[in-house]
Amino acid sequence: MALEGFGLGLRPQHFPDILGDDPDATAGVDWFEIISENFINVGGPPLRNMMLVRERFPMVMHGVSLSIGSTDPLDMDYLAGLKALADLVEPELISDHLCWTGVHGLNMHDLLPLPMTEETVEHVAGRVRQVQDYLGRQFMLENASTYVTFEEDEMTEWAFLSAICERADCNILLDVNNIYVSGFNHGFSTDAYLNGVPAECIKQIHLAGHEHNGDYIVDTHDEPVPDYVLALYEKAIDRFGMVPTMIERDANIPPFAELVRELQGVRRIVEERRTMVLA
Amino acid sequence: MNASLSDLQKKFQDRLLKGETAIDAHLTDGGPFMKAYDHAYKARLVEILTEEFEGLHTLLGDEQFFSTLSEYVDAFPSTEKSARWLGRHLPGWLKSSERWGQQPVVASMAAFEWMIGLAFDAPDAKLIGVAEIGKVPPEAWPMLTFTFHPALNTVELDFDVSAFYQAAKAEEDPDGPPVAYEQPVTWAAWRDPEAMIVTYRPLDLDEAMALKAAREGQTFDGICEIVADHTDADEAAVRAAGLLRIWVESGWVIGLDAEGMSW
Numbered sequence: 144m145a146l147e148g149f150g151l152g153l154r155p156q157h158f159p160d161i162l163g164d165d166p167d168a169t170a171g172v173d174w175f176e177i178i179s180e181n182f183i184n185v186g187g188p189p190l191r192n193m194m195l196v197r198e199r200f201p202m203v204m205h206g207v208s209l210s211i212g213s214t215d216p217l218d219m220d221y222l223a224g225l226k227a228l229a230d231l232v233e234p235e236l237i238s239d240h241l242c243w244t245g246v247h248g249l250n251m252h253d254l255l256p257l258p259m260t261e262e263t264v265e266h267v268a269g270r271v272r273q274v275q276d277y278l279g280r281q282f283m284l285e286n287a288s289t290y291v292t293f294e295e296d297e298m299t300e301w302a303f304l305s306a307i308c309e310r311a312d313c314n315i316l317l318d319v320n321n322i323y324v325s326g327f328n329h330g331f332s333t334d335a336y337l338n339g340v341p342a343e344c345i346k347q348i349h350l351a352g353h354e355h356n357g358d359y360i361v362d363t364h365d366e367p368v369p370d371y372v373l374a375l376y377e378k379a380i381d382r383f384g385m386v387p388t389m390i391e392r393d394a395n396i397p398p399f400a401e402l403v404r405e406l407q408g409v410r411r412i413v414e415e416r417r418t419m420v421l422a
Numbered sequence: 423m424n425a426s427l428s429d430l431q432k433k434f435q436d437r438l439l440k441g442e443t444a445i446d447a448h449l450t451d452g453g454p455f456m457k458a459y460d461h462a463y464k465a466r467l468v469e470i471l472t473e474e475f476e477g478l479h480t481l482l483g484d485e486q487f488f489s490t491l492s493e494y495v496d497a498f499p500s501t502e503k504s505a506r507w508l509g510r511h512l513p514g515w516l517k518s519s520e521r522w523g524q525q526p527v528v529a530s531m532a533a534f535e536w537m538i539g540l541a542f543d544a545p546d547a548k549l550i551g552v553a554e555i556g557k558v559p560p561e562a563w564p565m566l567t568f569t570f571h572p573a574l575n576t577v578e579l580d581f582d583v584s585a586f587y588q589a590a591k592a593e594e595d596p597d598g599p600p601v602a603y604e605q606p607v608t609w610a611a612w613r614d615p616e617a618m619i620v621t622y623r624p625l626d627l628d629e630a631m632a633l634k635a636a637r638e639g640q641t642f643d644g645i646c647e648i649v650a651d652h653t654d655a656d657e658a659a660v661r662a663a664g665l666l667r668i669w670v671e672s673g674w675v676i677g678l679d680a681e682g683m684s685w
């Protein structure tokens with residue numbers, strides 16, 4: 144079964160709404176995304192509640208600590224935990240970010256930017272292949288928001304992402320908000336980005352809100368998805384067709400019903416778009 | 423500019439951890455928004471720890487709490503894949519730190535909270551019931567050893583911090599400061615198997631010593647000897663068997679073994 148429709152990030156404060164008696168509470172939510180690290184090597188209420196949600200909804204797994212771009216060796220203990228979780232959850236898709244999180248055995252708990260060079264493409268693609276071999280399935284990389292680029296850069300971000308996916312034979316989780324944020328911070332064309340990535344590799348889309356600091360934007364996921372990100376999303380689905388899409392909210396988390404309403408708004412955009420195209 | 427990936431990552435990380443500026447020359451236009459990464463590192467780690475140590479936060483107040491966490495984050499750069507484990511070293515560090523070592527109530531609170539966190543989300547495991555104890559043949563008892571549930575954890579506390587902790591969690595005013603013990607007291611925390619609610623209680627000295635030995639793989643015979651130091655010799659086996667029954671009923675025990683004997 145392939146993933147379809149619209150999803151939300153699963154957050155612990157929403158368990159009572161999702162698992163409660165009111166089936167309308169989740170109306171219009173087709174699937175959930177979990178943060179993989181929150182369920183690796185843990186049990187108790189968090190795992191039990193997540194698995195209760197899993198009984199009722201398809202799920203995707205999204206990681207933050209793989210550190211695919213790090214020059215440290217891949218952490219095989221972490222990968223073993225990820226694989227065990229995947230065996231339990233049976234997710235439709237598994238993803239992490241195109242970034243690095245630390246070197247020399249340390250973790251900065253942040254999605255750090257990579258120099259966009261041939262050396263990095265080769266390094267990351269090789270590691271993605273290793274991960275895919277180990278998990279026995281295709282993996283997805285998400286474009287992260289970045290705040291700096293390097294003098295060493297040899298290509299655009301979309302060329303970088305595309306080259307890795309082609310060489311590793313992996314897929315893309317396209318975060319439309321992150322394209323907007325990085326585009327603003329570095330002054331690149333978001334249209335060129337959308338036109339520069341391989342449509343057939345895009346299997347999931349993230350939408351989120353952010354914090355405008357005047358001369359730069361920080362990817363905070365603490366606000367509703369702004370209209371100008373939704374406008375970019377419309378362009379994305381015009382180009383890629385309907386790709387399973389979700390809203391990420393990691394801070395300033397509103398009541399579940401509010402996120403459901405926001406997601407219904409995204410669904411309407413897609414449906415209106417589709418009618419327009421058909422007409 | 424033509425630095426290798428590993429060189430750039432080392433320099434980047436040194437900026438986040440130590441404020442070193444060698445990376446700046448490699449950033450486009452000198453990296454005007456590098457501050458977004460600088461601020462994120464420490465702020466994020468402190469924020470995560472704040473959620474894990476509410477009792478400590480109430481005990482120390484904002485200023486002392488945040489400056490202590492900031493020192494801790496500097497002393498222990500994270501080696502964890504999940505931020506869940508960032509606080510792992512905090513109780514031990516507080517106990518031996520120059521700043522708080524002389525005020526053991528601080529380490530007691532942190533240790534207590536960390537133990538409760540472990541009980542909450544430790545991996546699940548299949549428990550054994552009292553009926554399974556009844557099936558153990560008499561000849562197996564002397565060498566019987568026990569495996570415990572991962573959610574069961576113990577700490578030795580210099581202060582009784584439980585009431586203060588509960589008030590802090592409930593965002594109520596504590597009745598008073600934590601009270602010092604004359605002798606350190608061992609507390610256990612675990613997860614009630616059915617309700618999945620974290621439960622905790624202080625242990626009598628003989629139970630604490632017996633449990634410690636049992637968790638280290640001591641046999642039932644050995645546990646009886648430990649208990650005998652605290653009671654009449656002929657009552658030791660009864661007391662040890664009684665403790666075992668409580669442990670099993672509480673959902674602490676997940677395995678029995680007697681040198682590979684099967685029954």
Ligand SMILES: [Fe+2]
Nearest residue numbers: 285318349391
């Ligand atoms: Fe995202």
